[in-house]
Amino acid sequence: MTAAITVCDVSKTFTMHLRDGIKIPVVSGVNFAIKAGECAVLGGPSGAGKSSILKMLYGNYSTDFGAILLSHNGEEVDLSKAEPRKIIELRRDTIGYVSQFLRTVPRVSALDVAAEPLTQRGEDYEVARKKAADLFAQLNLPERLWNLPPATFSGGEQQRVNIARGFITDHPILLLDEPTASLDAKNRAVVVDLITQKKAAGVALLGIFHDEDVRTKVADRIIDVTTFAGSKAA
Numbered sequence: 001m002t003a004a005i006t007v008c009d010v011s012k013t014f015t016m017h018l019r020d021g022i023k024i025p026v027v028s029g030v031n032f033a034i035k036a037g038e039c040a041v042l043g044g045p046s047g048a049g050k051s052s053i054l055k056m057l058y059g060n061y062s063t064d065f066g067a068i069l070l071s072h073n074g075e076e077v078d079l080s081k082a083e084p085r086k087i088i089e090l091r092r093d094t095i096g097y098v099s100q101f102l103r104t105v106p107r108v109s110a111l112d113v114a115a116e117p118l119t120q121r122g123e124d125y126e127v128a129r130k131k132a133a134d135l136f137a138q139l140n141l142p143e144r145l146w147n148l149p150p151a152t153f154s155g156g157e158q159q160r161v162n163i164a165r166g167f168i169t170d171h172p173i174l175l176l177d178e179p180t181a182s183l184d185a186k187n188r189a190v191v192v193d194l195i196t197q198k199k200a201a202g203v204a205l206l207g208i209f210h211d212e213d214v215r216t217k218v219a220d221r222i223i224d225v226t227t228f229a230g231s232k233a234a
């Protein structure tokens, strides 16, 4: 398999159980593959299904049909059929995700939040914190914040903690859900640099970027989600 991640004929319909089981078809016939070292961007208007696709690729949303194939520790895995235990393993070792908003944990410092994905993989605690500190410095996060829990940080400060947490590992696949939405121009440029470094390191990236300037700078290819509109399953 030359692609890092291959999406084969995936479809998704939401069923609103509290509203007489109304079915909302979101996407169907989703087919694309992303190679190592490539950054593809999901394009299309609001409500087209971009976030839903990203969430299916991270195992947050189930799929109704199709397969999501990726190479994990030397074996090919279909993430859409994986057991919860396997999904935890995939997230630890193979597939990273930067969401738009940070999920804060009370009393855990920003440094520990960002270092956690590395310590979970067995990295030494101080080495992981040093790497988190280097990323915070790159992202211009004021040093006075590093040892504080991020719950009270501004939106842009929380987003930078989240970006450091997502970029700290060397996962071969990285999903990015509007990682620059709350950032100023200076820090958007830092994120563009971080993405460029990941591409050079052979990481396969798939993202959603509403900022056209960022999108133009990072995208090797736009995947038009409107071509997956409607549903064969509804």
Ligand SMILES: Nc1ncnc2c1ncn2[C@@H]1O[C@H](COP(=O)(O)OP(=O)(O)OP(=O)(O)O)[C@@H](O)[C@H]1O
Pocket (backbone or CB within 6 Å): 014, 024, 026, 044, 045, 046, 047, 048, 049, 050, 051, 052, 053
């Ligand atoms: N958990 C859910 N339950 C029911 N419907 C949902 C759910 N998540 C998304 N949807 C619906 O699926 C459709 C696609 O939503 P999605 O968030 O994937 O679009 P998007 O392209 O990412 O939009 P935006 O650019 O506005 O973020 C929308 O009509 C939305 O209401």
